[in-house]
Each structure stands twice: as C-alpha cells, then as structure tokens.
Amino acid sequence: MSSTLRLLLDKFTDRIFHHGSWKGYWEVLMQQFxxxxxxxxxxxxxxxxxxxxxxxxxxxxxxxxxxxxxxxxxxxxxxxxxxxxxxxxxxxxxxxxxxxxxxxxxxxxxxxxxxxxxxxxxxxxxxxxxxxxSAPMGEFIWPQTEKPLLMIAGGSGITPFIAMLDDAINNTQVNQKSVHLLYFAKPNEHVLIDELSAFQKRCESFSYSILTKQKDGDLEAHLSYFANAQWLVCGPNAMYEQARRCAELINAPVSSEHFAALPVVSSTSLTESETFSLVHNGQSLTIDNQQSLLSQLQQAEQPVTYGCGMGICHQCQCVKKRGVVRDTRTGELSDSAEQLIQLCVSQAVTDVEIQL
Structure with missing residues (x-):
C-alpha cells in the first residue's frame, strides 16, 4: 500500500469512525487471527x-x-x-x-x-x-571511546551492563580496554553474579566489585580511582547524583540511564484549578487539571481517536511519554514513566507529553 493511499484511508477512518488509523480500526478482527x-x-x-x-x-x-x-x-x-x-x-x-x-x-x-x-x-x-x-529505544549503549570504562550499577540497574558485556566480550571489544563494574545492591539482593563471574573468566580486562552501602560505604568512596575512565551509570537517581557531582570535580565524562522519581504532588493540586503544558506530536497545548485530556484536545480541535468516552473501549488509548496523570475513575496517580493511558479518563497533574 502506498503512503498516499494509507494517509487517505487513515483520514477517512478518523473522520467516519473516530479512529486514528485504518489498520487500528480492524484491531479486534485481526486479534482473532x-x-x-x-x-x-x-x-x-x-x-x-x-x-x-x-x-x-x-x-x-x-x-x-x-x-x-x-x-x-x-x-x-x-x-x-x-x-x-x-x-x-x-x-x-x-x-x-x-x-x-x-x-x-x-x-x-x-x-x-x-x-x-x-x-x-x-x-x-x-x-x-x-x-x-515497542521497538528498541534509548541512547545508553557501549560508548565509542579509547578510555577505560567504569560501569556503576544500582539494583536492577545491572541489566544494561549485562547486555553490553554480553555483546562486547563476544565481539572482543572488552579486550581492547579496561572495564570495571561497581555493582551496588542491598545485602543478598545482587543478581546475575554467575554471569559476571563467567565474563571475568573469559576476559582478563574485565573486573567487578559486589558492594553494599552498609558494608562498603557510599559510592563516592570508590570513584577517585577511576578519574581517567568514561563513567556509565544506571541506577536510582540518588546514585546518579553522587556520580555526577564526583565526575564534575575530577572532570570525568559520564553518561547515564537513571530511574526517574515520582514528582511530588500536593493534595490541593487535585482540587484547585491549575494549568499545565500538554505536548503531543510536536505541538504544545495549555490544559487544566479539571477536565479530561480527551475533552481538552477536542476543544482545541486536535485530531484524536475516541470511542465511548467512559474508559471502556480503549479507543482513546495513547502513550504517555512523561508526566503524571490522575485516573478520574479511581483517583490513582500514574508514575512519571512511559506508559499507556486512556485520554477520556485521565486528568493532568503535572506537565504531560503524549504520543497520539
């Protein structure tokens, strides 16, 4: 199907069936097969x-x-x-x-x-x-640098480093530079240690340290030895902030993938009228926290897929890229990470970005 025909079908479906795409309209039927x-x-x-x-x-x-x-x-x-x-x-x-x-x-x-x-x-x-x-996302990948690497993991932040080492050791990239991993977790909560041990046995230039804050102290105590390395950090925001401050002091390059904390939302913000920014498909719209996102998009004459308007049919479902919304049926607040929401039963609690 040509891109022109697909565009015409999508416009027809949006106008007649209030659905964003021709393929999406047939979703229920396709799921039978x-x-x-x-x-x-x-x-x-x-x-x-x-x-x-x-x-x-x-x-x-x-x-x-x-x-x-x-x-x-x-x-x-x-x-x-x-x-x-x-x-x-x-x-x-x-x-x-x-x-x-x-x-x-x-x-x-x-x-x-x-x-x-x-x-x-x-x-x-x-x-x-x-x-x-979804398709793969993110820029936190093996860096193209001649410097040694310092990997800093907190808890489940070990996962991208396991993937990087899996590929790098198989492709002999690690043999070309020194790589050390600092792996912090609570006592008895470190995982995939057997895999780290296997990586170390296969590659002499890779080493790792299993650490706990209770026994080994804060992250800062372990960073001064790696001033000449490229730092990669994945873990809680507090860990990232410690690494960032130390990196600034010694001018060490640092890249990160850190877990975002849930923004603090006051109880008054749910009852008193406030305005926020809604970013969608490259456009910005001023919205309030009293009406649903769907209602305000419709009032602004923005093209949007919808159905029952009551949270039942899921036709107004979209991806929230960032921000916090409240479910009008339960009062439950979302987290700030990427997730699917339904526009008809979602109200803004912070600035929000969505992908329609």
Missing part, C-alpha cells in the same frame, strides 16, 4: 518466567520477526493486560543483540514491586502467551 495484534506495536511470545531472588524476576521473550534488533543497553516498553486494562512499563533488555540474533530471544530482568502496576502480574504470564513490545 493474531493474538495481541495492535496497530503500531510489535508482538512477542513469553518463553519463560522465573524468579532470580525473592523480588527479582527474569522474563524471556521471543519477539516476532518484524521486531528490529536492539543495541545492547537499550530498553523497550512492555504491554500486558492487567484486570482488563492494557498496562505498559519500560524495561531494559538484559541480553545482547548477539543473543537475539542467535536465539531469536530477549531477556528482561526486573524488580517486582508489591504495589506496582505491572510487575506483580508478570508471575501470571505463561509460556506461549502473546504480549506487546
């Missing part, structure tokens, strides 16, 4: 789900052939249905591109949060179940 098929997403099949520790989980997926191979260190958005709602969270791929090319599989390793919107439900996924994943 291809489970979990959704316009704009890729499908992946669950291979295994297993516990690595009391609160760390490994999920192995087999993406469909059309999925583009990732670069080690990148992340994907995973979408599963939870209690009748599509729920999306972002996870770093914990295996290299070479593993995907060889086995046609990718691996996610995540901490299970008791009150999380998605991770507590991953245990219920079964082999051969279809889920949705």
């Amino acid at each position: 291809k489970p979990a098929w959704r316009d704009g997403y890729f499908r992946a099949r669950i291979v295994t789900v297993k516990n690595l520790s009391t609160d760390m989980l490994e999920v192995v997926l087999k993406p469909e052939r059309a999925w583009p191979t990732h670069a080690a260190g990148q992340h994907i958005a995973l979408t599963i249905e939870v209690n009748g709602r599509l729920t999306t969270r972002v996870f770093t791929i914990a295996s290299g591109a070479g593993t995907h090319q060889r086995d046609k599989q990718i691996r996610l390793v995540t901490k299970v949060k008791a009150q999380g919107a998605l991770t507590p439900y991953l245990h219920a996924c079964v082999p051969n179940q279809w889920v949705n994943i």
Whole structure:
C-alpha cells in the first residue's frame, strides 16, 4: 500500500469512525487471527518466567520477526493486560543483540514491586502467551571511546551492563580496554553474579566489585580511582547524583540511564484549578487539571481517536511519554514513566507529553 493511499484511508477512518488509523480500526478482527495484534506495536511470545531472588524476576521473550534488533543497553516498553486494562512499563533488555540474533530471544530482568502496576502480574504470564513490545529505544549503549570504562550499577540497574558485556566480550571489544563494574545492591539482593563471574573468566580486562552501602560505604568512596575512565551509570537517581557531582570535580565524562522519581504532588493540586503544558506530536497545548485530556484536545480541535468516552473501549488509548496523570475513575496517580493511558479518563497533574 502506498503512503498516499494509507494517509487517505487513515483520514477517512478518523473522520467516519473516530479512529486514528485504518489498520487500528480492524484491531479486534485481526486479534482473532493474531493474538495481541495492535496497530503500531510489535508482538512477542513469553518463553519463560522465573524468579532470580525473592523480588527479582527474569522474563524471556521471543519477539516476532518484524521486531528490529536492539543495541545492547537499550530498553523497550512492555504491554500486558492487567484486570482488563492494557498496562505498559519500560524495561531494559538484559541480553545482547548477539543473543537475539542467535536465539531469536530477549531477556528482561526486573524488580517486582508489591504495589506496582505491572510487575506483580508478570508471575501470571505463561509460556506461549502473546504480549506487546515497542521497538528498541534509548541512547545508553557501549560508548565509542579509547578510555577505560567504569560501569556503576544500582539494583536492577545491572541489566544494561549485562547486555553490553554480553555483546562486547563476544565481539572482543572488552579486550581492547579496561572495564570495571561497581555493582551496588542491598545485602543478598545482587543478581546475575554467575554471569559476571563467567565474563571475568573469559576476559582478563574485565573486573567487578559486589558492594553494599552498609558494608562498603557510599559510592563516592570508590570513584577517585577511576578519574581517567568514561563513567556509565544506571541506577536510582540518588546514585546518579553522587556520580555526577564526583565526575564534575575530577572532570570525568559520564553518561547515564537513571530511574526517574515520582514528582511530588500536593493534595490541593487535585482540587484547585491549575494549568499545565500538554505536548503531543510536536505541538504544545495549555490544559487544566479539571477536565479530561480527551475533552481538552477536542476543544482545541486536535485530531484524536475516541470511542465511548467512559474508559471502556480503549479507543482513546495513547502513550504517555512523561508526566503524571490522575485516573478520574479511581483517583490513582500514574508514575512519571512511559506508559499507556486512556485520554477520556485521565486528568493532568503535572506537565504531560503524549504520543497520539
């Protein structure tokens, strides 16, 4: 189908059926033949789900052939249905591109949060179940530098480094420079240590330290030895801030992938009228926190897909790239990470960016 014909069909579908795309309109029918098929997403099949520790989980997926191979260190958005709602969270791929090319599989390793919107439900996924994943995203990849590398991981922030090392050691990139990993976690909560040990045995220029704050102190105490290295940081925001301050003092280059904290939202902000910025498809719109995002997009005469307007049909579902919204049905606040939301039952609590 030519791009011109596709555009005309999408415009016709939007005007007549209030749906953003021709392919998306036939989603329900397509799912009878291809489970979990959704316009704009890729499908992946669950291979295994297993516990690595009391609160760390490994999920192995087999993406469909059309999925583009990732670069080690990148992340994907995973979408599963939870209690009748599509729920999306972002996870770093914990295996290299070479593993995907060889086995046609990718691996996610995540901490299970008791009150999380998605991770507590991953245990219920079964082999051969279809889920949705996004294309690979992110710029946190193996750097092109002659400098030695210092990898700094906190908790589940170990995942991009496992992927990078998986590819780099297989491709002998590590042999060309010294690489050291500082891996912080709570006592007895370090994971994938066997893999780190195997990497070290295969490559003399790679080394690692298993650390806990209680025994080994704060991160700063370990950084002065690596002033001449390129620093890579993945972990909680507090860890990143420690590394950033130290890097500035000794002029060390640093790149990072750190976990964003949930913005503080006052109780008055949910009842008193406030205005925020809504960014969508490169455009910016001033909105308030009293009406749904769908209502305000319609008032601004922005093209938007919608259906029932009550949160039932999911036709106004879109990707929230950043910001916090409130579910008008439950009062529940989203987190600030990328996830699927329904415009008709979402009100802004902070500035928001969405992808229609």
